[in-house]
Amino acid sequence: xxxxxxxxxxxxxxxxxxxxxxxxxxxxxxxxxxxxxxxxxxxxxxxxxxxxxxxxxxxxxxxxxxxxxxxxxxxxxxxxxxxxxxxxxxxxxxxxxxxxxxxxxxxxxxxxxxxxxxxxxxxxxxxxxxxxxxxxxxxxxxxxxxxxxxxxxxxxxxxxx
Amino acid sequence: xxxxxxxxxxxxxxxxxxxxxxxxxxxxxxxxxxxxxxxxxxxxxxxxxxxxxxxxxxxxxxxxxxxxxxxxxxxxxxxxxxxxxxxxxxxxxxxxxxxxxxxxxxxxxxxxxxxxxxxxxxxxxxxxxxxxxxxxxxxxxxxxxxxxxxxxxxxxxxxxxxxxxxxxxxxxxxxxxxxxxxxxxxxxxxxxxxxxxxxxxxxxxxxxxxxxxxxxxxxxxxxxxxxxxxxxxxxxxxxxxxxxxxxxxxxxxxxxxxxxxxxxxxxxxxxxxxxxxxxxxxxxxxxxxxxxxxxxxxxxxxxxxxxxxxxxxxxxxxxxxxxxxxxxxxxxxxxxxxxxxxxxxxxxxxxxxxxxxxxxxxxxxxxxxxxxxxxxxxxxxxxxxxxxxxxxxxxxxxxxxxxxxxxxxxxxxxxxxxxxxxxxxxxxxxxxxxxxxxxxxxxxxxxxxxxxxxxxxxxxxxxxxxxxxxxxxxxxxxxxxxxxxxxxxxxxxxxxxxxxxxxxxxxxxxxxxxxxxxxxxxxxxxxxxxxxxxxxxxxxxxxxxxxxxxxxxxxxxxxxxxxxxxxxxxxxxxxxxxxxxxxxxxx
Numbered sequence: 001x002x003x004x005x006x007x008x009x010x011x012x013x014x015x016x017x018x019x020x021x022x023x024x025x026x027x028x029x030x031x032x033x034x035x036x037x038x039x040x041x042x043x044x045x046x047x048x049x050x051x052x053x054x055x056x057x058x059x060x061x062x063x064x065x066x067x068x069x070x071x072x073x074x075x076x077x078x079x080x081x082x083x084x085x086x087x088x089x090x091x092x093x094x095x096x097x098x099x100x101x102x103x104x105x106x107x108x109x110x111x112x113x114x115x116x117x118x119x120x121x122x123x124x125x126x127x128x129x130x131x132x133x134x135x136x137x138x139x140x141x142x143x144x145x146x147x148x149x150x151x152x153x154x155x156x157x158x159x160x161x
Numbered sequence: 162x163x164x165x166x167x168x169x170x171x172x173x174x175x176x177x178x179x180x181x182x183x184x185x186x187x188x189x190x191x192x193x194x195x196x197x198x199x200x201x202x203x204x205x206x207x208x209x210x211x212x213x214x215x216x217x218x219x220x221x222x223x224x225x226x227x228x229x230x231x232x233x234x235x236x237x238x239x240x241x242x243x244x245x246x247x248x249x250x251x252x253x254x255x256x257x258x259x260x261x262x263x264x265x266x267x268x269x270x271x272x273x274x275x276x277x278x279x280x281x282x283x284x285x286x287x288x289x290x291x292x293x294x295x296x297x298x299x300x301x302x303x304x305x306x307x308x309x310x311x312x313x314x315x316x317x318x319x320x321x322x323x324x325x326x327x328x329x330x331x332x333x334x335x336x337x338x339x340x341x342x343x344x345x346x347x348x349x350x351x352x353x354x355x356x357x358x359x360x361x362x363x364x365x366x367x368x369x370x371x372x373x374x375x376x377x378x379x380x381x382x383x384x385x386x387x388x389x390x391x392x393x394x395x396x397x398x399x400x401x402x403x404x405x406x407x408x409x410x411x412x413x414x415x416x417x418x419x420x421x422x423x424x425x426x427x428x429x430x431x432x433x434x435x436x437x438x439x440x441x442x443x444x445x446x447x448x449x450x451x452x453x454x455x456x457x458x459x460x461x462x463x464x465x466x467x468x469x470x471x472x473x474x475x476x477x478x479x480x481x482x483x484x485x486x487x488x489x490x491x492x493x494x495x496x497x498x499x500x501x502x503x504x505x506x507x508x509x510x511x512x513x514x515x516x517x518x519x520x521x522x523x524x525x526x527x528x529x530x531x532x533x534x535x536x537x538x539x540x541x542x543x544x545x546x547x548x549x550x551x552x553x554x555x556x557x558x559x560x561x562x563x564x565x566x567x568x569x570x571x572x573x574x575x576x577x578x579x580x581x582x583x584x585x586x587x588x589x590x591x592x593x594x595x596x597x598x599x600x601x602x603x604x605x606x607x608x609x610x611x612x613x614x615x616x617x618x619x620x621x622x623x624x625x626x627x628x629x630x631x632x633x634x635x636x637x638x639x640x641x642x643x644x645x646x647x648x649x650x651x652x653x654x655x656x657x658x659x660x661x662x663x664x665x666x667x668x669x670x671x672x673x674x675x676x677x678x679x680x681x682x683x684x685x686x687x688x689x690x691x692x693x694x695x696x697x698x699x700x701x702x703x704x705x706x707x708x709x710x711x712x713x714x715x716x717x718x719x720x721x722x723x724x725x726x727x728x729x730x731x732x733x734x735x736x737x738x739x740x741x742x743x744x745x746x747x748x
């Protein structure tokens with residue numbers, strides 16, 4: 001679905017390559033609990049398996065995150081979405097887009113894939129109801145042509161979940 | 162999201178906005194603002210602003226930078242903090258020195274936390290090598306920098322971080338340490354050391370703009386391309402300001418200057434115009450069929466006296482389409498084309514009136530006022546162009562043909578300046594008239610009387626400056642009666658000025674003199690007639706308004722034996738006087 005927009009993206013800068021290689025090495029030495037990186041030869045797109053934390057609504061469920069890196073990573077945020085099927089969550093749309101501030105306005109270059117993964121898992125874990133965001137249908141309809149979630153003007157309603 | 166600082170900011174903006182639009186009332190809080198201490202009043206005036214009793218100061222870019230620098234120095238000295246920190250604080254509190262002081266001395270810890278100024282600076286670790294928190298490379302500690310929190314980042318990453326933020330917009334003024342767990346502020350001192358000259362320049366531009374845009378006392382001049390800002394002394398009366406670029410605007414609402422009409426009326430009027438009149442605009446203001454030969458006529462001169470092209474040559478009034486020859490007679494010796502009521506009574510709107518429904522009626526009423534508003538607007542544009550051509554070429558030519566030094570022709574420029582200003586005021590009085598409640602008969606009558614007097618005075622002046630002057634411009638050589646022309650035009654200029662001052666004063670006091678004269682029971686308010694103030698004018702006008710309101714007839718009723726109309730300026734004077742109270746012409 002988003003492959004077209006990812007393919008048209010510019011290749012990683014040298015700075016981005018260096019930093020991602022370091023992140024990858026660090027990940028292999030010290031992977032965040034509950035995540036598995038599916039190794040490919042594509043440094044610009046990572047696919048990561050998430051396992052719902054025990055004792056939460058998503059315990060033992062498996063989902064896949066797709067992380068695409070822009071040319072000027074980490075000055076620019078990566079694009080992070082869930083591959084189909086996306087978990088049922090009040091901040092996750094059925095097309096996999098995630099409403100989470102650190103992926104957009106609050107991104108900081110000192111964050112890493114690993115720290116983003118931990119934030120997403122914590123978002124899943126604190127959910128109290130398995131449901132779609134109230135505006136899911138409208139939002140997904142508007143994104144039909146493979147629009148990136150980074151083009152959305154997000155309104156971060158709620159910092160509890 | 163929605164961190165506490167953000168919430169705080171939003172509230173700040175809200176409260177400032179509230180204060181802005183309450184107008185003259187509710188300025189009490191503003192006074193408090195100034196009370197912090199005599200030495201630290203927020204008014205950083207420079208010497209030049211003292212030249213007149215102006216309630217505003219025009220600031221060039223250099224002035225803005227200077228004021229900003231002085232404010233930063235002042236806060237830096239008083240709080241004993243570095244300049245960059247003072248700058249961050251001032252920006253956070255919308256450049257109000259007194260707010261910075263108040264908040265800081267009330268709860269320094271809270272303020273520090275809100276803006277990211279750490280109490281204790283953490284030095285970079287003095288290990289031989291440090292890891293940059295962005296690219297994760299190791300560098301000797303000499304090549305690393307950090308904000309006051311000590312989180313180390315390398316030069317290239319700082320450059321990238323700052324550059325991204327600067328290209329995102331004015332948010333770069335609130336830059337924090339890249340470490341997500343840390344809120345330490347990154348000030349201009351670091352920007353200056355860590356980034357490219359291009360980004361430094363952009364940052365300093367945003368900082369300059371912030372001093373104007375976040376400051377509740379300063380606004381940019383809204384004229385296109387103008388780079389001046391205007392600092393206004395809030396609560397000091399009229400909002401009309403004239404920028405050094407010569408554009409006049411209302412400091413409060415940023416529309417063009419609209420004294421004596423208030424901002425709310427202007428906003429309503431502009432909204433209404435945009436909704437109702439997009440296509441009505443040009444047609445109404447610029448073209449009409451000649452009332453005699455029906456050929457469409459485009460109005461390309463300023464005054465309302467129109468002469469159709471030959472062979473028709475019919476002379477008529479642009480506003481009422483009646484023959485010009487009847488103006489002054491049929492209308493009872495007075496110009497009456499400003500009045501909607503008069504037009505209706507005369508039957509001009511009769512046919513439609515009967516056929517159309519209420520809704521149409523209101524559109525018609527609106528059209529009446531809109532048309533006059535728009536016509537005066539275009540008349541003013543034309544007058545501005547005429548003034549310009551007068552200044553740039555015609556005056557010189559006139560000086561040649563009439564053998565007059567240019568210094569002796571200043572009265573012509575003064576006449577045109579007066580016309581331009583009067584067209585502006587007159588235009589806005591039509592918006593005022595539209596919103597003046599129909600049931601306030603006495604006020605309406607008084608208002609329309611003053612407006613009519615002013616307008617007819619202006620028509621005479623405009624015609625004289627536009628058409629009569631042409632004769633002297635076209636002449637082959639000096640003409641004997643040029644001095645008479647000078648006397649006439651200068652006289653009309655000063656008379657018209659008086660009429661408009663009268664009108665402006667009356668509208669600004671809410672036409673309240675009518676209330677006192679019509680209602681004997683409120684005689685305790687009699688002293689308010691002082692507000693119209695000079696000479697005995699106010700008393701007399703009150704008498705006029707009172708006497709005509711009884712009859713309820715819209716036509717003027719001055720020919721009742723108690724008044725005489727001045728030959729020169731048509732002002733209605735009491736029988737007991739022998740010289741005109743308006744222009745001092747003898748009876």
